Amino acid sequence: MDSNMIIRCKHLIDCSGRIEENVYLTISGGYIAAMDCGDAPAFPPEECIDLGDDSILIPGLVNAHTHLELTLAQNCFRPQPLFTNWIRTIISVTSQWEIDYFSQSLRDGIQQSVACGTTAAGDIIRQADGAAYSEFPLQGRAYYEVINFDSHTADKTSAALKRNLAEHPTNGCMLAGISPHSPYTVSEELLRQCVSLGHSISAPLCIHLGETVPELEFLREGTGELRRFREELGMPPGWTPPKKTPVEYFRDLGGLDRPAVLVHCNYADENDLKIIAASGSSVVFCPRSHQYFRHRRHPVEAMLQWGINVAIGTDSLASSPSLSVLDEMKALRRSYSGVSSIDILKMATLNGLRALSLPHEEELLRPGRPADITVIRVGAGKEEQDKSPLEAIFADSSGAFFSLIGGKIALRSVEREARKN
Numbered sequence: 001m002d003s004n005m006i007i008r009c010k011h012l013i014d015c016s017g018r019i020e021e022n023v024y025l026t027i028s029g030g031y032i033a034a035m036d037c038g039d040a041p042a043f044p045p046e047e048c049i050d051l052g053d054d055s056i057l058i059p060g061l062v063n064a065h066t067h068l069e070l071t072l073a074q075n076c077f078r079p080q081p082l083f084t085n086w087i088r089t090i091i092s093v094t095s096q097w098e099i100d101y102f103s104q105s106l107r108d109g110i111q112q113s114v115a116c117g118t119t120a121a122g123d124i125i126r127q128a129d130g131a132a133y134s135e136f137p138l139q140g141r142a143y144y145e146v147i148n149f150d151s152h153t154a155d156k157t158s159a160a161l162k163r164n165l166a167e168h169p170t171n172g173c174m175l176a177g178i179s180p181h182s183p184y185t186v187s188e189e190l191l192r193q194c195v196s197l198g199h200s201i202s203a204p205l206c207i208h209l210g211e212t213v214p215e216l217e218f219l220r221e222g223t224g225e226l227r228r229f230r231e232e233l234g235m236p237p238g239w240t241p242p243k244k245t246p247v248e249y250f251r252d253l254g255g256l257d258r259p260a261v262l263v264h265c266n267y268a269d270e271n272d273l274k275i276i277a278a279s280g281s282s283v284v285f286c287p288r289s290h291q292y293f294r295h296r297r298h299p300v301e302a303m304l305q306w307g308i309n310v311a312i313g314t315d316s317l318a319s320s321p322s323l324s325v326l327d328e329m330k331a332l333r334r335s336y337s338g339v340s341s342i343d344i345l346k347m348a349t350l351n352g353l354r355a356l357s358l359p360h361e362e363e364l365l366r367p368g369r370p371a372d373i374t375v376i377r378v379g380a381g382k383e384e385q386d387k388s389p390l391e392a393i394f395a396d397s398s399g400a401f402f403s404l405i406g407g408k409i410a411l412r413s414v415e416r417e418a419r420k421n
Contacts, residue, residue, distance in 0.1 A: 004028050006048045007402075008040070009055040009375055011389040014365045015350040017342050019389055023057065024048070027371045030407035034367055051375050051402055056389050058345065059364040060119030060372035060403065061325040062140070062352025065206075065263050065284040065313025068109025068121070069102045069128040070094070074317035079292060083212045084229040086293075090318060094127070102128040109323065110136045114410050116324040117374040117400025122206065122261065122284070122313065122356045124179050130164070134172035137405040139372070141356045142168065143179035143206040143261075150236050151189035158193045165203065173406070175358075177261075182208040183246050184218050184226050187236070188253065195254045204357045206261040209246040210268050212293075219249055247272035256281055261355050263313070265303075266295045273299065273306045282309040282355035285347070287331040289315035301338040311352040312344075326376065326393075326400055333394045341390050371407035374400050 005027050012023040012035075026034040040048070051057075076093045080086040094102075106128040113121055114136065121138060126145040133142060144164045148157040161178065168176040180186040180194040198205045210216065218226035222241035242249045247268060250256060256279035263284045265272070276283065285300050303310050312328050314320050321327075329344050339347075353360035361369060378387075379397035387395065401413040 009051045009057040010053045012057045014363050015346045016363050027407050032367050032369050032371050054378050056376045058374055059349040061117050061348055061374045063118050063121040063314050063325050064311035064352040064355045065122050067124045067316035069106040070316040070318050071109035072105035077318045084225050103132050106132045110138050112323045117403050119372045119405045130168050133174040134169040137410050139173040141177045142174045143177040145179040145181055147181045147185045148190055149187050151187040154190040177204040179206040183249055191253050208263045211264040245272055247275050277306040277308050284311045284313040286313045286315040287328050289319040292319045309351050309354050310347055311355040312348045330394050371404045373404045375402035377401045
C-alpha cells in the first residue's frame with residue numbers, strides 16, 4: 001500500500017508556480033510514476049486515497065535548520081534582555097541531561113517535525129545518539145556540532161568529531177555534515193580543522209553567522225557582552241579579535257571555498273551579501289526565532305535580490321513555538337511583503353533541499369521525481385475559498401495533514417481524509 005498507491009487532491013502547486021487542478025498522482029517504488037489532471041486514471045488501483053476538495057499538494061516541506069535534541073527544553077525558556085542570558089539558560093538546563101535524555105528529545109523532535117508535514121531537515125546534533133535517526137523516515141542532513149574556543153585542545157575535539165562521523169548510521173535517511181557552532185564558540189584553529197575535514201570527506205558545513213550585534217562587536221573589537229560571556233567560560237590568553245565581520249572571518253578561514261550553510265546572517269551587510277552570493281552558499285532564515293529575539297529586520301529581501309539561496313528553518317523550541325515550517329512560512333509572509341508567495345514556497349522546499357546538498361530539481365512534482373510531498377488542508381470558509389490556491393496555503397486555518405517521504409506515508413490525519421474504493 002505504501003509503496004504503490006494513487007492519491008487525489010484538489011490542487012497541486014510546484015515551485016515553478018505551476019498550478020494543476022483535480023490531480024491524481026500515481027506513486028510506485030518511491031517515485032511519482034504518473035500524474036493525471038482532470039479525470040481519474042483509466043485503470044486506477046483498487047484503492048484511491050482522496051484527500052478532498054480542500055487539499056493542496058506541494059513539494060515536501062524542508063526545515064533547513066533546527067536543533068531537535070533541544071525539543072524537551074521547550075518550556076524552560078523565556079525572552080531575555082541579553083542574548084548571553086538565553087545561552088546561560090540553555091547551558092543550565094541541558095547540563096542536567098544524560099545522553100539518553102538528549103536522544104529522547106531528538107526522537108520527540110523528529111516525531112513533531114513529521115507531524116507538521118516536514119519531509120526533510122537540517123538538524124544540529126551534539127549530545128544525542130545519532131542512531132535515533134534510523135528509527136524514523138525523516139530525510140535530510142545531521143550536522144555534528146563542535147564547540148571549543150581553546151585552540152590548544154582543538155585536536156582532541158576534532159578527533160571526537162571524526163568518531164561521531166564514523167559512527168553515523170548508514171541505514172537511515174539522514175546524511176552527515178559538520179557544524180562548527182559559531183565564531184565565538186569555536187577557536188580559529190578548530191574552525192580551520194572543521195573546514196579542512198569537511199572538504200576532504202565532502203561533508204557539508206553549517207555554521208551560525210552574524211546572529212547578533214554582540215557577535216559583530218566581539219569579532220571586530222573583542223569587547224562587549226560576548227567578551228564577558230567568554231571570560232566566564234574561559235578566554236584563551238592572548239586572544240585577539242580578527243577585526244572582521246563573521247562572514248569575512250569564515251571566508252578567510254576557507255569556509256566559503258565550497259558552498260556552506262550559513263544560519264541566520266541577521267546582521268549581514270552589503271559586502272557580506274556579495275561574498276555569500278559569490279560563494280554559492282545558502283542562508284537559512286528562521287522567522288519566528290528572529291521575532292523571539294527582536295532582531296532588526298532581516299535582509300532576506302536583499303539576499304534574494306543578490307541571488308542567494310535562502311531557505312527556511314524553525315531553529316529550536318528554545319526560541320520558536322513549534323517545529324512547523326508552514327507556520328514559519330506564514331510568519332515570513334506577514335512580515336515581509338516584498339517576498340512573493342512563490343518565493344516563500346521555494347524557500348520552504350526546493351531551496352531547503354539545495355541548502356542541505358540533497359537531490360533537487362526546479363520542478364519537484366513530475367513523473368520520475370522522488371515522492372516527497374506535503375498536502376495542506378485549507379479551510380472551507382468563504383475567505384479561504386476566495387483565495388487563489390497559492391495564497392490559501394498561507395491562511396490562518398491551513399495545516400499539513402498528509403505527507404509522503406520516499407513514497408511512503410509519513411503523516412496521515414485520517415479524520416481529515418475521505419477514502420474511495
